[in-house]
Amino acid sequence: MNLKEVLKLADDLVFARTGKHLSDLQEAILRGTWEDEDYKEIANGVHRSEDRVREVGMELWQILSQELGEKVSKSNFRSTMERLQVSLFSHFEQHHNQIASFNVCGESRHPPDIPNLHPPNQETANTKKTNIAxxxxxxxxxxxxxxxxxxxxxxxxxxxxxxxxxxxxxxxxxxxxxxxxxxxxxxxxxxxxxxxxxxxxxxxxxxxxxxxxxxxxxxxxxxxxxxxxxxxxxxxxxxxxxxxxxxxxxxxxxxxxxxxxxxxxxxxxxxxxxxxxxxxxxxxxxxxxxxxxxxxxxxxxxxxxxxxxxxxxLTGLDIAAAREILRDYGLAEIDNYSELIHRYQGNPLWIKSVATLIKELGGCVTELLVDDTILLPEDLQDVLEEQFDRLSELEKQVLSLLAKESEPVNLAKLLENGRMRSTDLLNALQSLSRRCLIEQQGSFYTLSPVLREYAITAISRSNQTI
Incomplete structure (x- = not known):
């Protein structure tokens, strides 16, 4: 069984389970595994972190295990595929016209030419006949x-x-x-x-x-x-x-x-x-x-x-999960990583954006993270702009008020500073809350550090345009 046949068979199995073909990284992991490389060698070959390669590998072995109905791992992948090929050959004439399930986009429980190597019991088999996916x-x-x-x-x-x-x-x-x-x-x-x-x-x-x-x-x-x-x-x-x-x-x-x-x-x-x-x-x-x-x-x-x-x-990731993002960018050991995660509210996209900036500038940016500096990379500003552009003028007024406050403020102070009707203020706060753009602490309201910084930047840009 050559490598090309292995990759084709593995691709069929992954497609059958997920509806998606092998990614470049998954294919690289299979190639390396077949050639008896460890995760570090595979990672070096594709210029990715070893942790990231290991994570994708574990997901891949799980997909293959689910589809084949037996435990598949890096250590037994080669023997499993060789045994599967023998089984396929012996069953081909019997099964080549069988299709386990139909899928408009090509997904099935088993690929058209791959039989189920672990037949279900009679009760399960009868259920599948009437419940095709x-x-x-x-x-x-x-x-x-x-x-x-x-x-x-x-x-x-x-x-x-x-x-x-x-x-x-x-x-x-x-x-x-x-x-x-x-x-x-x-x-x-x-x-x-x-x-x-x-x-x-x-x-x-x-x-x-x-x-x-x-x-x-x-x-x-x-x-x-x-x-x-x-x-x-x-x-x-x-x-x-x-x-x-x-x-x-x-x-x-x-x-x-x-x-x-x-x-x-x-x-x-x-x-x-x-x-x-x-x-x-x-x-x-x-x-x-x-x-x-x-x-x-x-x-x-x-x-x-x-x-x-x-x-x-959804709220942000916890420290342990968010640190995995930093680890993928090679930044898991930077000083004050927990403060960085907290500052960006455990938001995966925000953390990835800042991590990319730090990585591309050689890590010197971390010196700015000692104080309360909020970094807003351009791609992060673009994401926030898309959401802020949906706001009503009333909501923008309230955000402008909150952006000027370093501490949470109550309704009375917002009414006093904003000079708007109480009904308008309440409706705007409700709408902003449903958009997940403001935080409420009892009867007080505030903006997260990232949104406050962006709101100040957006207001300043708007004033310059005027």
Whole structure:
């Protein structure tokens, strides 16, 4: 068995489990393992840290173990693949026409030409015959490094699988890791559903376009199951009632207007309100997971009354998990690393941005981290600008007030300094809170150091423009 055959077989196995082909780093790890290199040698060859190579390797062995139904590790990878080739050859004539499951984007429980080498018991086999999985994960982003989110994963899994929640909002400030968490979640629970689809709202599809895409997905699989039957298209809610479905809507904030308080639908998109209302009210066995900076107002309004509606607001990583990011950048041992993590609120994207700046400037920037200096690399400013551009003028006024205060302030002081109606102030604070842009400590409000620094910079830039 040559290396090319090994990589092709491994790629088939990984694609069968994840719907994604081998990444360059995964392929390099397999090449090195086949040639009996250790992780340090592999890391040197691809110019990555040994810890990062080891982490990706562990994820890869886990994927292969799950797909083959046996323990796969760096030490037994070669023998496992050679044994698999022998088994494939002996079973080829018997299995070459079998397809374990259909997938619009090419995902299946087992690749078309790779039989299940560990046959399930009769009870499991009968269940799989009636519960074929259909996955369209073509729009799901590639899962990069995943830093510990064990409590959040456990919470979402419980809500979806045990409590059968119908509508879940996953929210948090930009860069906090919403999409990465959702990808990890889908990889873990996708086989519990008959249908799984990841749909990005980045292009702001109308409700008709969105529903047409989903109904087409359902109807295609039904036609393949019953080719001789002329299947009648059903309303979307009927499919959600008929099948156990998991539908992920990413970038849901694109449904809402800019320069408005959070959650106001753009003209022509108000019908999404009715869809989310149906998902909440009508009886069905499916789950919608909404990911975005903003969420529909009705989610926060009804979750206290409806046990099937939930919101999870992501906060930053803890020190141990965030330090793994610094370790990947070779900065795990810098002085005051815990203070750096705290200053950037454990936000993965913010930490990566600052780590890149420190790395590219040879580490001399760390001298600036001794005091309370907040570094705002240009790419981080671009990310924050995208979110700040969505704010209403009222919200910008409140942020400007908070940016001038080094300590948390209460409503009375904000009213006095801002000279605005109490109703306007309260609405602006509520909207900013839902956007995860302000922090509340009892009856006091404040900005994080990063957002305060950016707000001051943005205000100064705006004044210069005027």
């Amino acid at each position: 259909y996955h369209d994960l073509s729009e799901m982003p590639e899962l990069g490094a995943f830093y510990d989110r064990t409590p959040e994963l456990a919470t979402l899994t419980t809500w979806i699988l045990q409590q059968r929640c119908r509508l879940i909002a996953l929210t948090g400030i930009s860069g906090i890791g919403k999409t990465t968490l959702a990808v990890q979640l889908v990889q873990q629970i996708k086989n519990e559903f008959e249908y799984v689809i990841w749909y990005s709202l980045e292009s702001s599809p109308t409700l008709d376009e969105f529903q047409h895409k989903l109904i087409e997905f359902f109807s295609q699989s039904e036609k393949l199951d019953s080719p001789a039957t002329n299947q009648k298209l059903l309303p979307l809610i009927k499919y959600l009632q008929k099948y156990r479905c998991l539908i992920i809507l990413d970038d849901v904030h694109n449904l809402f207007s800019k320069v408005e308080l959070t959650g106001k639908y753009k003209p022509g998109y108000e019908e999404y309100r009715s869809l989310f209302k149906q998902i909440e009210k009508l009886s069905h066995q499916s789950c919608f997971l909404l990911i975005g900076w903003e969420q529909p107002k009705q989610v926060t309004q009804i979750e206290n009354q409806n046990a099937t509606v939930r919101t999870l607001q």
